[in-house]
Amino acid sequence: MAKADMDWKNIGFTYRQTEQRYVSDYKNGAWDNGRLTTDANVVLNECAGVLQYAQTVFEGLKAYTTEDGHIVTFRPDLNAKRMVDSAKRLEMPPFPEEQFIEAIEKVVAANADFVPPYGSGATLYIRPYMFGTNPVIGVKPADEYQFRVFVTPVGPYFSGGAKPITIRVCDYDRAAPHGTGHIKAGLNYAMSLYAIVDAHKQGFDENMYLDSATRTKVEETGGANFIFITRENKLVTPKSDTILPSITRRSLVHVAQEYLGMEVEEREVLFDEVKDFAECGLCGTAAVISPVGKIVDHGEEICFPSGMEKMGPVTKKLYDTLTGIQMGHIKAPDGWIKVIQ
Ligand SMILES: Cc1ncc(COP(=O)(O)O)c(C=O)c1O
Numbered sequence: 001m002a003k004a005d006m007d008w009k010n011i012g013f014t015y016r017q018t019e020q021r022y023v024s025d026y027k028n029g030a031w032d033n034g035r036l037t038t039d040a041n042v043v044l045n046e047c048a049g050v051l052q053y054a055q056t057v058f059e060g061l062k063a064y065t066t067e068d069g070h071i072v073t074f075r076p077d078l079n080a081k082r083m084v085d086s087a088k089r090l091e092m093p094p095f096p097e098e099q100f101i102e103a104i105e106k107v108v109a110a111n112a113d114f115v116p117p118y119g120s121g122a123t124l125y126i127r128p129y130m131f132g133t134n135p136v137i138g139v140k141p142a143d144e145y146q147f148r149v150f151v152t153p154v155g156p157y158f159s160g161g162a163k164p165i166t167i168r169v170c171d172y173d174r175a176a177p178h179g180t181g182h183i184k185a186g187l188n189y190a191m192s193l194y195a196i197v198d199a200h201k202q203g204f205d206e207n208m209y210l211d212s213a214t215r216t217k218v219e220e221t222g223g224a225n226f227i228f229i230t231r232e233n234k235l236v237t238p239k240s241d242t243i244l245p246s247i248t249r250r251s252l253v254h255v256a257q258e259y260l261g262m263e264v265e266e267r268e269v270l271f272d273e274v275k276d277f278a279e280c281g282l283c284g285t286a287a288v289i290s291p292v293g294k295i296v297d298h299g300e301e302i303c304f305p306s307g308m309e310k311m312g313p314v315t316k317k318l319y320d321t322l323t324g325i326q327m328g329h330i331k332a333p334d335g336w337i338k339v340i341q
Contacts, residue, residue: 004113004153008120011155013286018151020110022103025133026093026145034103036110040150049132049142056186057086058129060285061247063108063151063340065118066328071108071341073126074326076101078247083128086183091141095130101338104128107149108340114153118327121156157287162319164293164308165282167221169271170195170207174222174242177213181242192222206282208295210271211240218269224282224290225249228269229314231278235262238269248283248322254333255321262314275302279312281319288326289319 017040024034049055059079080100087094116122128149132142172195175181199207211217218238225246228236235256256262280292293308306312324330
C-alpha cells in the first residue's frame, strides 16, 4: 500500500477517518472474536447504557515508524491492563488483554498507509474504547457492550519546538478521594471541560489540579501527570490514588533510574514545595513531556529557573532518552516496543 498523501508535519490533532477499525461485541456474558470493519458509525438504541449513565472507558496510545522502518507501538500491554482496571471500576466486563493487543495490531496493520513516516514527528493515534450498548433505564450496569479501536494520524505535538507552557492552579476538582480519578473513564474528562475552557479563556494552557480533600497536594492536569526535577537533579513525581497511572510517567521513572542513574521519589508532593523545584514537566502519550515554565496560583507566580524558552536540561535528557528508546536509537528494555510490521 502507498502511504496516504498528507502534509504529515501540519495535520494537527484532529480526527481523520481511516479505512478500518476493530469491533467486538459482548453479549450473553462473553466477548466475541472481533472483526475489522470499514463502517465508522455506531448506531445505538436511544436508551443505551452509555448514553444514559456514561458507562464508557477508553485508552490512548500511538503507532509510529522507527528509524529502521518498522511500524511499532509502545508498551500496549500496559494500556490493555489499565483498560481492564478502568472497566472493573465501572462494572463493565474487562476486555481480554491478549485480544486488546491483537486488536491494535490488526487495526494498525490494516491502516499502515496512515502511519506517518519516520522523521515527520507525526504518529498514528490509537483509540481503544468500550461502552454499554443495551437499553438501561434504572441505574445499573448494561448487559451488552461494544469494544472498538480506531486510528487517526496526528501531527507532531510540538511543531515549533517544545516551548514551556503556563498553567494555573485550578479551583475546580478533577477527582474525589475513593472516586474514579485513577481510571480512564469518559466521565472524568466530561467534568474537566468546563475547567479547561475557563483556563484557556484566562490565558492559561492547562490546569493543575490539587487533591480535593485538602487542596495541599499536587495531583495532575486534565490529561497528564507531573514530573519535577529538584535542584539536586532528583526526579520527584506525585503518588496518589486519584491520578491516572500514566504509562509515560512509569516509563520515565525507569529511564531516570536505569538509564540516567538518577534518584527518583514517587511520593505525595505538597504544593508548597513546588516553588523549590528546578524544572517541571507534564508527561503523557501525546507529548511525552511538555515543559512547564510557570505556574500561577491566584495571581502568585512560580517561575521555574529553566525559563520560558526551552525545556530544562534534565527534562530534556529524560525526553531525549525516552523518545530515543521509542524511535529505536537507544536499546529499549525488554517488551517495551511491540513491532507490528
Ligand atoms: C488524566 C490523564 N493523566 C495522565 C495521562 C498520561 O497517561 P499516559 O502516559 O499513559 O498517556 C493521561 C493521558 O492518557 C490522562 O488523560
